[in-house]
Amino acid sequence: MKGLESLLAAHPFFAGMTAADLDLIAGCAANARFEAGEYLYREGEAADRFYLLRDGRVAVEIHAPGKNPVTILSVGAGEVLGFSWLTPPYRWVFDARAQQLTRALVFDGACLRGKCETDPRLGYDLLKRVAQVMSQRLETATLQLLDVYGGTAAR
Amino acid sequence: MIAAPAMLPAPYRVRRVRRETEDTWTLDLEPEAGGEPPVFAPGQFNMLYVFGVGEVPISISGDPTDSAPLVHTVRAVGAVTRALCALRSGDAVGVRGPFGTAWPVSEASGRDVLLVAGGVGLAPLRPAWYELLAQRSRFGRVALLYGARSPDTLLYAEELSHWRSRFDVEVRVTVDHATGEWGGHVGVVTGLLDSAPLDADDCVAMLCGPEIMMRLVGAELRRRGIPAERIYVSLERNMQCAVGWCGHCQLGPELTCRDGPVYPLARVERLLHVREL
Numbered sequence: 001m002k003g004l005e006s007l008l009a010a011h012p013f014f015a016g017m018t019a020a021d022l023d024l025i026a027g028c029a030a031n032a033r034f035e036a037g038e039y040l041y042r043e044g045e046a047a048d049r050f051y052l053l054r055d056g057r058v059a060v061e062i063h064a065p066g067k068n069p070v071t072i073l074s075v076g077a078g079e080v081l082g083f084s085w086l087t088p089p090y091r092w093v094f095d096a097r098a099q100q101l102t103r104a105l106v107f108d109g110a111c112l113r114g115k116c117e118t119d120p121r122l123g124y125d126l127l128k129r130v131a132q133v134m135s136q137r138l139e140t141a142t143l144q145l146l147d148v149y150g151g152t153a154a155r
Numbered sequence: 156m157i158a159a160p161a162m163l164p165a166p167y168r169v170r171r172v173r174r175e176t177e178d179t180w181t182l183d184l185e186p187e188a189g190g191e192p193p194v195f196a197p198g199q200f201n202m203l204y205v206f207g208v209g210e211v212p213i214s215i216s217g218d219p220t221d222s223a224p225l226v227h228t229v230r231a232v233g234a235v236t237r238a239l240c241a242l243r244s245g246d247a248v249g250v251r252g253p254f255g256t257a258w259p260v261s262e263a264s265g266r267d268v269l270l271v272a273g274g275v276g277l278a279p280l281r282p283a284w285y286e287l288l289a290q291r292s293r294f295g296r297v298a299l300l301y302g303a304r305s306p307d308t309l310l311y312a313e314e315l316s317h318w319r320s321r322f323d324v325e326v327r328v329t330v331d332h333a334t335g336e337w338g339g340h341v342g343v344v345t346g347l348l349d350s351a352p353l354d355a356d357d358c359v360a361m362l363c364g365p366e367i368m369m370r371l372v373g374a375e376l377r378r379r380g381i382p383a384e385r386i387y388v389s390l391e392r393n394m395q396c397a398v399g400w401c402g403h404c405q406l407g408p409e410l411t412c413r414d415g416p417v418y419p420l421a422r423v424e425r426l427l428h429v430r431e432l
Binding site for chain 2: 073
């Protein structure tokens with residue numbers, strides 16, 4: 001069975017991180033498994049976790065009363081899920097539901113924040129990685145909002 | 156020298172219509188005079204003329220290895236395309252063509268091949284896909300990545316399922332948003348690129364969809380090492396004569412009806428960033 005450090009080192013999100021930093025971060029991590037249909041978190045709950053997916057796929061959903069939830073993004077193996085642990089008020093903004101059996105590394109958000117406060121160099125490294133993913137997600141969301149498949153020249 | 160019949164629509168009859176999505180229909184056409192439609196190459200288009208309404212360029216979406224009937228998939232977005240989508244079996248339509256350049260299927264022989272389609276952009280790519288499947292052993296890895304607005308706007312849903320069940324090709328689908336039972340990928344089509352491992356040094360990519368999508372996918376493929384000379388795009392402009400006479404479809408020095416619609420990205424990439432064109 002692989003140790004958490006080796007699982008972390010193998011995940012694309014932590015590519016190039018030093019072994020010492022991985023050791024530090026591994027102290028906040030645990031393995032987790034979610035069955036298809038199981039919610040990893042729901043909107044409004046305390047955002048005290050951060051996920052690196054190893055297998056499976058998770059749908060990020062938004063819901064409105066009386067309507068079916070709308071999936072706005074799916075996150076799969078090798079990707080990162082959940083940023084609300086990083087910024088106040090530390091509440092989830094969306095729901096996250098496993099679409100299939102999903103295995104993940106789950107991090108204690110408060111523990112990670114604590115280590116980042118204590119070691120700003122580590123915090124900066126981690127923040128740069130998170131910022132890159134957030135930037136990509138923002139680009140994706142912008143393109144989805146553009147509805148590029150909807151319009152075309154009217155002839 | 157362009158022969159005069161290039162400007163003269165040939166009478167065809169609608170043999171069958173199939174509704175693909177809420178606003179998109181596939182028409183099977185056959186020559187009124189009998190016989191088979193002209194041979195076409197994947198990526199070429201015809202001018203379809205609804206008598207009394209007007210004429211529009213529509214890519215051929217059928218199987219080039221089986222040219223009867225002539226197949227076009229049309230999305231109703233304007234007066235002529237709405238009239239096309241309202242045609243029923245037995246109705247008449249005029250056809251000029253085929254026109255334009257083709258997807259480089261033969262040139263891709265021996266290489267990995269990646270097709271990336273967005274929305275109704277799957278229709279012009281489908282003939283190339285058919286040809287790849289028909290000659291599967293001639294190519295390396297073959298992948299189709301398809302993005303659409305939502306699950307109910309996916310074209311050729313049954314065929315997609317069939318293609319996904321094959322063991323010798325990769326077919327990945329994503330939608331911008333979904334509800335209900337959709338268990339697939341949600342996000343933009345560039346998010347699928349990691350799921351189709353290809354050899355960038357020996358890969359040909361063919362892209363068809365909204366220009367924004369093709370620009371971004373093209374940039375991402377270049378970042379992954381595929382040169383612009385081996386990335387092909389299909390451009391849609393205001394084609395009217397279809398033979399390079401009228402200039403309505405001009406894009407800088409290019410007449411897209413004659414020089415396109417299929418171009419190597421290297422040839423048009425700069426033009427796609429000129430906002431005035």
